[in-house]
Amino acid sequence: MENKVETLSTVRIQKSDDLYKIVDTLNRTLKDKNLMFGLALDDEDNETAVFTIYRT
Numbered sequence: 001m002e003n004k005v006e007t008l009s010t011v012r013i014q015k016s017d018d019l020y021k022i023v024d025t026l027n028r029t030l031k032d033k034n035l036m037f038g039l040a041l042d043d044e045d046n047e048t049a050v051f052t053i054y055r056t
Contacts, residue, residue: 005036006055012042015049023051 013019019039026037034056042048 003056008035008053008055010050010052012048012050015041015047019049019051 023037023039026035030037036054036056038050038052038054040050040052042050
C-alpha cells in the first residue's frame with residue numbers, strides 16, 4: 001500500500017515565533033480530514049516562512 005502526499009497550496013509569509021502553534025493546531029484538528037500542514041524557513045531568506053497544505 002503506497003501513501004501519496006499531494007501539495008494543495010504553498011504560501012510564503014513573514015516569520016513569526018508563534019506560527020508553529022497555528023500549524024500544530026491545524027494538524028491536530030484536521031488530520032481526520034486527510035489534511036496535513038507544514039512550516040519551514042525559506043532556504044534563501046531566514047525571515048520568511050513557507051506554509052504548505054498537503055492532502056494525505
